[in-house]
Structure formats: C-alpha cells, structure tokens
Amino acid sequence: MLFARLKLVHQDKCRPVTRLADFFSWEINTLLQLFVLEKNIKHSLMQDPNHPEKFVPRGAVAFFILLVVIGLVIWFGIYFLMLSRI
Secondary structure (H helix, E strand, O other): OHHHHHHHHHHHOOOOOOOHHHHHHHHHHHHHHHHHHHHHHHHHHHOEOOEOOOOOOHHHHHHHHHHHHHHHHHHHHHHHHHHHOO
16 A cells, blocks of 8 residues: 555656755655655544544653652652651
C-alpha cells in the first residue's frame, strides 16, 4: 500500500535529476507528503464525529505528582534529620 502511494507520487514528480541535492530534496518532500497522508488517514479513521476525543495530559500529571513526592521525601528527610540532632 505504501509502495503504491510512493509510485503515484513518483509519477507526479518524475523528472530528470541533475544534482544530488535535487534528488535528496525530492526524497524528503516525498517522505513528508507520505507522512502527512498517512497521518491524515489515521486521524480521519480514528476520530468519530459523534464522540470527540477528550485530551488528558496523563504524562504531565504523573510527572507533577512525581515531583511532589520527591519534594516531600526530601522535606521529611531533612525534617527527621534535624529532629535526630536534638
């Protein structure tokens, strides 16, 4: 399926390559077009218009909770260290 799309893109842009930079720019543009095409297809298949997707930043929330826990461990560690010196 991917090769069929690559062939279609290649047929649209078939031209003689005179410089190596032209070749690589063509390859990069082709790969970017295929990436955007695949992303649009996946997005349109995954998104249901009747049920919009709700975004929850789970990683950010977990990182924040981890920072709070580490802060509490350091805080109580210093607290009990000071209590032991009395």
